[in-house]
Amino acid sequence: MGAGGNRLRQILFIVLLCVSQVMAACTPTHEIITNEKEIEKDEKPSMVNNSSPATAAIIKEYEFTYLEDLPKDKIEQYNRFLEDGNANHLIDFTPEQIVLIYLNLVLREEVEKIYILTADYGQLPTLDIFKDEYYRYLSSDLHEDYLKYRFFDSIAVVDETKADEDIVVVKMEIIYGSVSQGIAYALMKENNIWKMDLYHLVAKKKTNESKRND
Numbered sequence: 001m002g003a004g005g006n007r008l009r010q011i012l013f014i015v016l017l018c019v020s021q022v023m024a025a026c027t028p029t030h031e032i033i034t035n036e037k038e039i040e041k042d043e044k045p046s047m048v049n050n051s052s053p054a055t056a057a058i059i060k061e062y063e064f065t066y067l068e069d070l071p072k073d074k075i076e077q078y079n080r081f082l083e084d085g086n087a088n089h090l091i092d093f094t095p096e097q098i099v100l101i102y103l104n105l106v107l108r109e110e111v112e113k114i115y116i117l118t119a120d121y122g123q124l125p126t127l128d129i130f131k132d133e134y135y136r137y138l139s140s141d142l143h144e145d146y147l148k149y150r151f152f153d154s155i156a157v158v159d160e161t162k163a164d165e166d167i168v169v170v171k172m173e174i175i176y177g178s179v180s181q182g183i184a185y186a187l188m189k190e191n192n193i194w195k196m197d198l199y200h201l202v203a204k205k206k207t208n209e210s211k212r213n214d
Helices: 003-019 072-084 095-108 111-116 127-148 200-213
Strands: 030-036 154-157 167-176 179-190 193-196
Touching: 095 111, 095 127, 095 154, 095 167, 095 179, 095 193, 111 127, 127 200
Parallel strands: none
Antiparallel strands: 030 179, 154 167, 167 179, 179 193
16 A cells, blocks of 8 residues: 555554544444443434435435535535536535535445545556445445434544644544444545545455455
8 A cells, every 4th residue: 555545544543542432343444433421412404405416316304315514505516526527526525525425425326426536545446346346345334324324413524633634534423312423434635635535445355255265
């Protein structure tokens, strides 16, 4: 792995020592974090009544979208990205907003757009190979994340990574009564656009699969 990947792992090691006292065993950039605390659960956010392409399929009152909290101008930019695949439409999106639209792309199964927003650092294969590996190694876990955190209570860049200009960790948290659970995603800035660092999970799953088959 290149210098960017090594640097990211070092930052994640420091961050994940600080983020939570209790962690479930998981991968470095896709951590599940749990802890207990006494806190009232906030009310669920109200649905956004938007007929744009990004939300056309989710305007029924019982349906949900991770795009609810995005401002109107960001929804419009996201729609343009959906139409032409030009990531420059997302150049002013924050890391938190990239996480939210990435999860929305997971629901839509927009694998080509997911590919565009996946950090490369010299490891990403061709789109055709990525599609096959995505459905085999990533899709199930990401859909689980989508469903589990759809009523998240907070999302923010972890303080310990805020000072870095091109590598950050975003933590999403949901609260169940007195118990909270969180997940952390690492993002890297490539060509001035924040991208999700998830592809290394494919190599890890391939290794585990190979060991099981031996």
